[in-house]
Amino acid sequence: MTAxxxxxxxxxxxxxxxxxxxxxxxxxxxxDAVVLPDDAAQARALRRQGTFNPLxxxxxxxxxGIRGAxxxxxxxxxxxxxLALEAARVVAGRVRALASARDARExxxxxxxxxxxxxxxxxxxxxxxxxxxxxxxxxxxxxxxPRQTLxxxxxxxxxxxxFHERTHVCRDCGSARVHAREVCAQCRSAHVSDKxxxxxxxxxxxxxxxxxLQGTTLVCPKxxxxxxxxxxxxxxxxxxxxxxxxxxxxxxxxxxxLCGDCGGRTGADTADHVDWHAYTLTEAGRVACVxxxxxxxxxxxxxxxxxxxxxxxxxxxxxxxxxxLGERYARHFVVMALRIADDQALYDKLGPQALHKYxxxxxxxxxxxxxxxxxVSMIDDEILLCLPETDxxxxxxxxxxxxxxxxxxxxxxxxxxxxxxxxxxxxxxLARMNADA
Ligand SMILES: [Zn+2]
Ligand SMILES: [Zn+2]
Ligand SMILES: [Zn+2]
Numbered sequence: 001m002t003a004x005x006x007x008x009x010x011x012x013x014x015x016x017x018x019x020x021x022x023x024x025x026x027x028x029x030x031x032d033a034v035v036l037p038d039d040a041a042q043a044r045a046l047r048r049q050g051t052f053n054p055l056x057x058x059x060x061x062x063x064x065g066i067r068g069a070x071x072x073x074x075x076x077x078x079x080x081x082x083l084a085l086e087a088a089r090v091v092a093g094r095v096r097a098l099a100s101a102r103d104a105r106e107x108x109x110x111x112x113x114x115x116x117x118x119x120x121x122x123x124x125x126x127x128x129x130x131x132x133x134x135x136x137x138x139x140x141x142x143x144x145x146p147r148q149t150l151x152x153x154x155x156x157x158x159x160x161x162x163f164h165e166r167t168h169v170c171r172d173c174g175s176a177r178v179h180a181r182e183v184c185a186q187c188r189s190a191h192v193s194d195k196x197x198x199x200x201x202x203x204x205x206x207x208x209x210x211x212x213l214q215g216t217t218l219v220c221p222k223x224x225x226x227x228x229x230x231x232x233x234x235x236x237x238x239x240x241x242x243x244x245x246x247x248x249x250x251x252x253x254x255x256x257x258l259c260g261d262c263g264g265r266t267g268a269d270t271a272d273h274v275d276w277h278a279y280t281l282t283e284a285g286r287v288a289c290v291x292x293x294x295x296x297x298x299x300x301x302x303x304x305x306x307x308x309x310x311x312x313x314x315x316x317x318x319x320x321x322x323x324x325l326g327e328r329y330a331r332h333f334v335v336m337a338l339r340i341a342d343d344q345a346l347y348d349k350l351g352p353q354a355l356h357k358y359x360x361x362x363x364x365x366x367x368x369x370x371x372x373x374x375x376v377s378m379i380d381d382e383i384l385l386c387l388p389e390t391d392x393x394x395x396x397x398x399x400x401x402x403x404x405x406x407x408x409x410x411x412x413x414x415x416x417x418x419x420x421x422x423x424x425x426x427x428x429x430l431a432r433m434n435a436d437a
Pocket of ligand 3 (some may be wrong): 012171172173174175259260261262263264
């Protein structure tokens, strides 16, 4: 019985009985493990081609400079290879259990999560002098931008991160392949040296030792007296840095980064830095990759970016104010609620692409609708709007506009429901907010 399939180079020894061997990827054939060719460049090209599942277990020959494999062994040795395939079987089982991405745009993110899940490991960056970032994640070489993807996933709390290393980068080209050295703060020459300082007690002069030397005796360059006894006539309080190019003297040298990629020079004090992290999967991340879908970006997070966003508490204060103005000066205002379909219902009916579109649309609609003096908040799954100086009679027109735009873009208008709150409902809402507070 051949339960698993390995993609191998033609030179590879026979595989264990339950492994089917293929030497070229074939459409529709699932690849569980890949034995990379010994040539590092060929191996890289094969992985970049992406003709097999990027999460397939990767076996490489040790000592030939292939990075990011799951296992290194002597791939020409039948027994070593069999042991490696034994380990591959465990990972292959987990890879097979993953659902494929429901939304093609989330494929990279789900693959990164899938790697961490199927390897059940922390993912750390590796130093790489061939990369201008100086670090990379060779295990995720199939992704266009592994670090950006991982950072995004960490921000979404699907991964946790742990500080690993910090690189400083060239101001001109962003490369982290920079060489740090001490330079003169005045002329930026690296030709600087440490000089012993002599302090002549009697006249107070402090100068580099070289200024005192006349042959083998020390003579003060200021008062011309000879310095005989250390601790009596003089002492040596420390070291200064002197530039051999311009003569500038400083207590501490400046540090400058010389870029190995563009030759640019960046003062270390002004250089930007990049922090590299190791990542582990969170439970939410595990659920996302096993089910093949990312948690919907919460609508509220996006509404909170609006200038008109109010916390439910502040929204209640604004609404209360409008009620009082209305009672006292007969000013119009509208308080309305928009009920949006819940995430799961939308997923099931429209698929994840439509969900993105749906949220985009709601955000766009509100951005158009809201004036600077309006307020928006969200309680449970209802969006609340308070529109001062608005005639309740215009509500029907507002609602028609919202539904019209919804159906124009989504083909359906039923996923949003707008209702006008009457005085009684507003009072009930305010009472509830006060009770909560
Ligand atoms: Zn100098
Ligand atoms: Zn002196
Ligand atoms: Zn540079």
